Amino acid sequence: MNLNLIKLQIVELLHKHRKITTVAEELGLKQPTVTYHLKNLEQQLGEKLFESRMDKMILTESGKAFLHYAVKINALAAEAERVVKEFNNAGRGTLKIGASYVPATYILPQILGQFGEQHPGTTISLSVKPSPVIKEMLVNHEIDLGILSTESFYVPTLHSQSLCEDELVLVFAPTHEFAAQTRLSPSEIASAHFILHDMESSTRQLTNKWFERSGVTPRAHILLDSLEAIKQSLMGGRHVSFISRLAVEDEVARGKLMMRTIPDYNFQRHIFYSYNRDRHYSPLIGLFIDLIRTIRI
Template sequence: MSNIDFNFRELEIFSRVVELESFSKASQAVFLAQASVSERIRTLEQKIGTRLLDRMGRKVVPTSAGELLYKHAIILLDMKETAALEMESFLGLEQGEISMGASTVPGEYILPEVISQFSRKHKKVSVNLAIADSNEIKTRVLAGEFELGIVGSKSRDAKLIYQELWKDELVVAIPQKHPWSKRKSISIEDLGKEPFIMREKGSGTLEILESYLNDLPGDGIHTLNVSARFGSSTAVKEGVRSGLGLSIISSRAIKTEVRAGLLKSLKIKGISMSRNFYLIRNRLRIASPSCKAMLDFLLTSKA
């Protein structure tokens, strides 16, 4: 067996660089950042043990070893494409897949309907949606695990592109039989006297709540009498219903419970707590066609 090894993705990237005579043009063709293409070529050269490409002015040309590899690469890639197309035809598979992540409120209460609408228009594209807190979604978009993310707060990372999607309002959630059930609003001082269920660290809801309360006179977020911290809006709602405490939560998350008479929403006097949900993507990653279709759909959708 040969000690030299490589994979189809490396051959594809290498072939596009040879054919287009440019790292930047090849990066667009394979939907990767130019830096990633350069890194893949360096890895391939290390595996083979020799230089495969040379820069000649503005052009990139293969070395003698590169020409030999390219001759075999185009044959192997053509065989792979033929096999894939024949298998797809045999199995009747639809093409295209998008991996995306969302924080809990958009992931649980907005995106299921939006993705359903998208799928009716793009029947050959499947969507893989993961739900986690906003910080984890940002981290996984930056790591390349997700092509797109939807979060409830911004960070200062210059590698992320943020595009505004939908508005959201935060309200105080209380049980329907709570003594405040006849009220429409309460003071922050009153809220501080009640047990309070907080979202976990990394939550976009928590970040927005902290920013609002810390702008008020007094102890800010420490005004609240925290009885528990939960990792999802669903858990928070169940905690409120069971009498564990009150909470501040997205109005979208409790819409069904309010209509059913299980919970009631109140506002805090003198504060209008609203936020945006943002579509995020990695600035260094070129969007695939399927990703571009989802991106355009999300930016024009109403939710």
């Protein structure tokens, strides 16, 4: 069976754009050529991968299963081409990094600047996504290296190592009623006006676990998907939230926010670096990891 790369690219792009005309434009092909490759692939597989609905091409269940592998193969092919080209460009290359919000905002800026000075021929791209998304991007070979804040995890294809602990703390304004208390109970915290993080974030997942294990639920809460928006809201004095210690150290030092240890908090979250064991471990990845391990966090 001849599953050439153009057919796999068509499947991935057609799922992305939903229209054959758009796929043809992106690949520099004529529309009948794209249609021919798709029909030929479906004949080879003996399964229909797409069906037309309201002028849009939608994956069938068989198509969804095939797409999973097409995405991985396309990513590996792109990586192989990039790695080979880097051998012809001494001192140059591209490093694709994915990071969750806390390390992307409070750790990586210093490291990216320093790495750029040491290796001026290198192009670095940074994708900022929630930790679960970064893991998926690593598995699918979409990035070279992930820097993520999360609980310990095990994925067979990923190598991961902790850089430092990323502790969650209870945060509020100096004008909040909690400011006068040194010890707080779970029920007192649950009675406060709580700000919750987006459901995809590891902070929200740990917050939910703490509430569940403590046997309490927040009495009133609002939902925000931006850490900076949460911190600004906390400064208003009415709300509290669980936030990474790394993310609020500056505001606490300047007296704009206060933090307390979360009672009965038995979870461990760390900043990890992670890469796919099956991905080419280029010198650039090694150099970046060497640098990030020397930074005092």
